[in-house]
Amino acid sequence: xxxxxxxxxxxxxxxxxxxxxxxxxxxxxxxxxxxxxxxxxxxxxxxxxxxxxxxxxxxxxxxxxxxxxxxxxxxxxxxxxxxxxxxxxxxxxxxxxxxxxxxxxxxxxxxxxxxxxxxxxxxxxxxxxxxxxxxxxxxxxxxxxxxxxxxxxxxxxxxxxxxxxxxxxxxxxxxxxxxxxxxxxxxx
Numbered sequence: 001x002x003x004x005x006x007x008x009x010x011x012x013x014x015x016x017x018x019x020x021x022x023x024x025x026x027x028x029x030x031x032x033x034x035x036x037x038x039x040x041x042x043x044x045x046x047x048x049x050x051x052x053x054x055x056x057x058x059x060x061x062x063x064x065x066x067x068x069x070x071x072x073x074x075x076x077x078x079x080x081x082x083x084x085x086x087x088x089x090x091x092x093x094x095x096x097x098x099x100x101x102x103x104x105x106x107x108x109x110x111x112x113x114x115x116x117x118x119x120x121x122x123x124x125x126x127x128x129x130x131x132x133x134x135x136x137x138x139x140x141x142x143x144x145x146x147x148x149x150x151x152x153x154x155x156x157x158x159x160x161x162x163x164x165x166x167x168x169x170x171x172x173x174x175x176x177x178x179x180x181x182x183x184x185x186x187x188x
Contacts, residue, residue, distance in 0.1 A: 008053065011074070011089035015059065016050040018073050022066050023048075037065030056091040056100060060127035067130070069187050071112040074102040085115065098124035098171070100183070110188070116181040118144065118173040125170040134186045135165035142179030145172040 023033050030048075034041040039061050046052040047062075054062075063070045074091075088101050103113040118124055129135065137146060138160040146153050146161055148169045153161055163169065165185055173179040 007087075007089045009050075012053050013050040015054065015073050016048045019044070019062060020048045022068060022072065026066060028066075033062070033065060037061045039065075055094050056098070057094055057127050059091065060129070064128070064130060069110070069112055069130075070185070071102060093124050093126075095122075095124075097122035098126075111184060111186045114183045114185075116171075116183055118142075118171055118179040118181070120173055120176045120178060123170055123172040125168075128168070129165035129185065130187055131166045132188045133165040134162060134188070135169075136160060136162045136184040136186075137171075138182045140180040140182055142177055143174045144179050144181065145174055146170070147172070 023030070028036070030041045030044050033039075033044055037044070039058055043052065043054075043058070044062070047054050047058075059073055060070060063073055066072075074089075085101075091100050091102070092098070097119040099117040101115040103115055137144075137155070139155045139157055141157060143157075144155050146155060146163075146169065148163045148167055154174070155161060171179075171181070
């Protein structure tokens with residue numbers, strides 16, 4: 001069994017290779033992609049070469065700029081996958097308080113699933129998702145306040161919510177324990 005560090009390095013290499021492949025398919029230079037994403041040309045080059053571990057926010061910006069689902073940059077296509085909690089690659093928010101484990105995507109690339117962890121008493125506000133994307137969040141452990149635009153909703157264990165993911169939204173862990181969520185994002 002490979003270590004978490006090895007899996008993270010494999011993910012970094014995969015993201016870089018896939019980014020370069022998608023950028024070239026769209027006939028974009030690094031400068032073109034930088035202009036579309038707001039991520040510097042230098043950083044994009046470092047990601048492509050596997051020389052940096054991009055944050056989740058950075059990967060969202062790149063996926064949005066390329067108009068591809070986030071999972072297109074994260075997971076190879078396989079027919080059968082088993083993902084054990086805590087054993088796969090992880091992506092961190094800028095502050096390391098929000099962690100996601102990419103789980104699955106359907107063959108059309110229109111739906112992605114993630115396991116997310118939010119540290120106690122912390123808040124995470126993700127980058128805007130693709131226009132029209134729908135997000136479904138289910139709290140698996142803890143109590144989480146989800147704010148969409150100006151409205152807040154408190155979800156307890158096994159409660160779920162569905163909303164337009166391109167709307168400004170945030171997750172706040174209301175407890176002194178780590179919160180765990182399952183997230184599904186559907187791109188129309």
